[in-house]
Amino acid sequence: MKAKAVFYHAGCPVCVAAEQHVANALDPSRYDVEIVHLGEARSRVEEAEAAGVKSVPALVLDGAAFHINFGADISALK
């Protein structure tokens, strides 16, 4: 069974680069990658915070949050 990976972003240039290079580089045979734009899906900010996301872009993999460079603080997305 594939693991779920969620890539949270806010459409910023730093986010787009991380999505293109890191999120898209994950092994598709092992991970189902969901891309979530928190600026458009504000209802999911709470879910991201619960997973430990403090800034975007961030990748939640295996239940742990990995912040990739820095685009925006999650508080700016509320």
Place this chain on the structure above:
Amino acid sequence: MKAKAVFYHAGCPVCVAAEQHVANALDPSRYDVEIVHLGEARSRVEEAEAAGVKSVPALVLDGAAFHINFGADISALK
């Protein structure tokens, strides 16, 4: 041809988590991932800096540096 990905770390707990979850999640059919411990291979600090790495753990993919969470500043490894 596979692209080269270099994961730079310094053995810190934040680094180990990023290695286990992010570096190991990359698609092996598209990326050859090299793991470099900058604490043990100090001669490669300069190469990491040239690639834009400012802190570890970091992943250099397609020529761009992606800092994953924060373990240590690269200046601490010189």
